[in-house]
Amino acid sequence: MARTPRSNSPRSNPSRSADPAHPDEAALRRFIRSQGPDYLRQPNVTSIGIGHKVTAGRDTGRLCVQFTVGRKLEPQSLEAERLESLPGSITIDGVEVPTDVLERRYSPAWRLVTPERMAKDVRKQRLDPVRPGCSIAHERGTAGTLGAIVYDLQDGSALGLSNWHVLHGPEGRIGDRIVQPGPFDNNRTERNGAGRLLRSHLGAAGDCAVVRLEERGIAPEIIGLDVAPRQVGQAELGDTVVKSGRTTGVTHGRVARIEVMVRLDYGGATGFRNIGGFEIGPDPRHPAADGEISMGGDSGSAWMASDARGRSTDVMLGLHFAGESDGQGSDHAIACQAHAALEKLEVSLDRPSAEAVRQASGLGFDPRFLEDEIALPKPGPTLAHDVLVLEDGETAVHHTHFSLSMSRARKLALWVAWNIDGRSLKGYGRKGLDFSNDPKVDDDHQTGDRLYANNRLDRGHLARRADLVWGPDAEAQAANRESFYFTNITPQHQGFNQSGAGGLWGQLEDAIMEETRIDRLRVSVVAGPLFEDEDPSYRGVQIPRAFWKIVACRDADRKNRLVARGFLLTQEDLLHRLEGLGLDEFRLYRVPVQEIGRRTGLDFGALRLADERDGGRRTRREAVGAGITEIRARADIPG
The missing domain is CATH 2.40.10.10 (Trypsin-like serine proteases)
Incomplete structure (x- = not known):
């Protein structure tokens, strides 16, 4: 909506007077809205509203409840036509308000x-x-x-x-x-x-x-x-x-x-x-x-x-x-x-704006889901050339409750951002849902099903399916289906996606929501693969060996302040044996958001400033490894 200024005609407004004998305009508005329909049921009443009392043809400037009628009749005529007379005044919030009756x-x-x-x-x-x-x-x-x-x-x-x-x-x-x-x-x-x-x-x-x-x-x-x-x-x-x-x-x-x-x-x-x-x-x-x-x-x-x-x-x-x-x-x-x-x-x-249209349509990541503005990640100068530009000139793809941006070189998502409303999560399962190409991205720019045939690679969701399935039934069902688009999928070894370390990567949001007093159980998450030149190539696709995730919420224990926490999970040793039976160890780390930004080439804006680990105050001269800790068990996940 456009902004709503007060109009600028010069006038005095009696309803603003401190005189208690003057009725309050807000009270009059409430009266008209609640009682107006009852008066309009009278056959002779054509309208009711707020106006200035007119006496002897002169505007007195005093607020009144003003009626219009089809015909002004004397009391005896009203009785003859079985019409009710309108009151000379009405008491509203303890103030007697005069009325006017005009013929219109x-x-x-x-x-x-x-x-x-x-x-x-x-x-x-x-x-x-x-x-x-x-x-x-x-x-x-x-x-x-x-x-x-x-x-x-x-x-x-x-x-x-x-x-x-x-x-x-x-x-x-x-x-x-x-x-x-x-x-x-x-x-x-x-x-x-x-x-x-x-x-x-x-x-x-x-x-x-x-x-x-x-x-x-x-x-x-x-x-x-x-x-x-x-x-x-x-x-x-x-x-x-x-x-x-x-x-x-x-x-x-x-x-x-x-x-x-x-x-x-x-x-x-x-x-x-x-x-x-x-x-x-x-x-x-x-x-x-x-x-x-x-x-x-x-x-x-x-x-x-x-x-x-x-x-x-x-x-x-x-x-x-x-x-x-x-x-x-x-x-x-x-x-x-x-x-x-x-x-x-x-x-x-x-x-x-394109962002306002996206929000009105119910699609995509809502940047104001946590009230503070959390903009979508912006590519830095070293990454800008790799961002896929769509036919409409946009770089972000919007689906129900999540948005993403694609890498031109890797044909995988650079990042996926999504919102979680913990109070309205639905229990829909995945039965009958198949992985499919994203209709909003050309097939040549996404990695499809051929990569996953007859090997130990899983189709790994970046935005968890269960996180997206919330809201009204139709909306939740749409999010459930759209989570299976290949633009939201990355190749992950079975050992990474399904086992090891008790499945800590998938439990991050659950653990934080359980251990933190989160305002209204609302969480925003941004995640993606960490692309490195040394990533191994398999069937023509370079397989990422690490993944990052940033979880943000308003922490009730910190005066509802926006807080963000960054994590990095590496499968660096797993992918040496894609065709083998052995599973190597992988590790989950808590890292500053700024460190994720440095490694990915993405600017996370408000999320970096909301990181309680460094508060956005870290400098490039500080040690890269500072503030990084390993998480070995669920108890290590910060609440």
Whole structure:
């Protein structure tokens, strides 16, 4: 999400007053959210929200609970029509809060003006690139407004933002075709395709939807405002705003009510729905033509915060979705809160980074799994030439709960990084799972099954299968399958992988989790083979004789400080007898993270600084062997 600044319209805010007689705005918001739906069940109530008390036509500046009704009736008429009267005040958190009752009716802003009233301007034409402020709709709809260009948090693709009732509607389905301009403005829908409906929402977060824009170019600047939405703000009473809609063009307004809940009839099987947002009234400094700040066809317009001169800023506050339906008196409009709509639709005003896309998709190593940022290992100058670059230009391959990078020369992983959530580990087994090539890496750049046939080499997991199998069932099952990709496998002698020293290498994470009071049982691990020029060659593959592992967690016994521990296990003597029956000894060592970095050519960043062994303070002049200790039994593994 984009950052959420406060809008900058000058005003005084009574809710901030220290006077205990003034209601607390947060308490009013809670009241509207919890009790608002009950009031909306009354047939005559069209909305409820927070506004300023109006007395004799004058804004008193005092916060109140403000109701709107279809008709204002005298008490005797209410009784005759079996309607409940609304209270004159409501006690909220011990403070008596006044109420207001205004006569307003709303409808989704899809009713269109007659053709003779429209100028055939650029907004109603077929555009390439498409721009916010133009006509857009479902191919079986009429016409609304494209509000903003946004970006999918799941894959980073460009999307168009508008209303549910513009892009989806009661008869629509996800995947339906969206056209620009809308059919009302150009009925040649067969040539006007702009994309497909991707996601939509109709409820408390608003009336909103996004289309994947696949058939045109895009330009994010709003027609008539010449500014692209870049930030998201939360509307407050008195904020000045401006929008650019398909029908009324550029109009100005002022936020009249916040935390509004409005009851609208969407027709068909959808019927009445309670939609959340805020209300905009006219801005007397910038009056609209005919007094109309919105009309049918403006649905989906972005309401932008404006400065003292009425110029649009790049801060988006809301998404227009409804207006007054009777056209009497001063015009008012309703908008979804922009931050709520964007969050619900899983989109952002800024194109997300590759890392943000990865996290949103649920794939790969999460660098903030332990709160402190733990970046993926970076190759130093001596290693950079050996890192495999993928077709998309990236060097990291992301799978469920783990990421890795490949060596071009060895066709094995340089490193694998993974997260372990000890509280949600699943007990899925490996039955029916076969080793296979990684679909994200070309077959020519990974070592497959031929190496392991008819010898004593094991297909050794770098990221342990059992470590990855956590989370929701579908996610855990995906991690279980993906752990068997050959990019996560290295050749290991049976004596290394299955026996000797009580299997200490595989027990490292288990031992640390049992012996250390780990915050929330969450652990991050980075591991890999240690490549050396002297590694023996077998069937055209140089077999690593040693492996390294770095285990990180937040240690509750050390005030939840991030700590990292490095280990090195060598099979240096085992591989002299690949075809023989004898097994030579191998050894497990505790080593400083900085020493692993020196041997591998990788920069471990925060993990080096979090190493309690050297605290990142070691220098190159110190002895290489300093801080290295051998682990002979599980009791030697540090807790």
